[in-house]
Amino acid sequence: MENQFRGSGTYVASEELLKVTNIAIALQKPLLVKGEPGTGKTVLAQAIANALQKRLLIWNIKSTTKAQDGLYVYDVVQRLYDSQMGVGDIEKVEKYVKLGKLGEAFSSDEQVILLIDEIDKADLEFPNDLLWELDQMEFDISETGRTVRAKQRPIVIITSNAEKELPDAFLRRCIFHYIEFPDEGLMSQIIRVHYPDLEDAMLTQVLKAFYQLRAMNGLQKKPGTSELLDWIQALQLGGVDPACLHESLPFVGALLKKNEDIELVRRRQE
The missing domain is CATH 1.10.8 (Helicase, Ruva Protein; domain 3)
Structure with missing residues (x-):
């Protein structure tokens, strides 16, 4: 099995967590990790990145975060400003599009580790709004008509502090593991x-x-x-x-x- 995670010199993981992580990587499914604060959920992604020598992208979720933020942002305000000031070529819409963390992960020539941290902080619709993108590993940029497809399917780690229940449709697409507090x-x-x-x-x-x-x-x-x-x-x-x-x-x-x-x-x- 390629990309096997066996822990790292700075991260001590239980045998069960190691097995579940490698199963998620092999099945190419997001690994959803729950547990109380202080159980090592967030640093797991860093440990995997270090062990597999891959770049880590972190999408920190807040209460105001929308799924669109992770795909791309179209800076219509900057385009309007450039139009008024006569700066640059405003017809090149692509330059006003900035990819989010999910978009960066899809566009990377090499496989990356994508951490979606504390997904339960967002509203209830947030996980469902990512179903297509996480399944198909692609999304459309409506302003340019371009489809962004994953060049290399990222290894996705999702953390939750279990502050709220996540939708069933989202859970079905993940490999789940609850990290017990260390004995x-x-x-x-x-x-x-x-x-x-x-x-x-x-x-x-x-x-x-x-x-x-x-x-x-x-x-x-x-x-x-x-x-x-x-x-x-x-x-x-x-x-x-x-x-x-x-x-x-x-x-x-x-x-x-x-x-x-x-x-x-x-x-x-x-």
């Missing part, structure tokens, strides 16, 4: 990738404190992997003795991002 064993491997020289005592105490914190009732936003890695760096820079993690959580602001959560932790430590 202590897998998290230990992830930490070792980023901090290979971390003392065993610090690693043990950090993991214990971190998972006790995540299990605490009442937290509005549980800390994820990126917060844990930041916290470890803060502990190292602060010269914190791992033994003190039994009683307190120094630099708790590296782990928790809401005032209510920080106050909750402080009250329980009193």
Whole structure:
């Protein structure tokens, strides 16, 4: 099987995630990855790009994003301005057309990795508006009459934080995988990738404190992997003795991002 992803030196993936990723690549279907923040959904695409030595294109989805934005944008305002100012040849409509990330991926001479990040941030119709393009790997530019077809079918990775349900018609076209939050064993491997020289005592105490914190009732936003890695760096820079993690959580602001959560932790430590 060509283009097999076996992980990378900076990304630790479960065996199941590796298998699902390679199946999606082999079947030429988008890989839809769900999971809570901090489970490595977004950096998966970067890891695949690095491992397969392919260019990564990232389409960051916002609440205002429309499917059209990923195809192309026709700058009618600039054309009108050029017409009024007598600048350039306004009859060349093509120069006022700028391809979006999907259009760039289709136009690339070499296969690329396309990340559609946090698709659930857009409105409910957004995924359905991409069905034809993701199926047929082509779209028309109505202003010029040109059809943009994929020269090389991109490897498409789509992430979702499961904030809203995605349409069934869209789901049928994807290979789906839910990334469970790493257990202590897998998290230990992830930490070792980023901090290979971390003392065993610090690693043990950090993991214990971190998972006790995540299990605490009442937290509005549980800390994820990126917060844990930041916290470890803060502990190292602060010269914190791992033994003190039994009683307190120094630099708790590296782990928790809401005032209510920080106050909750402080009250329980009193």
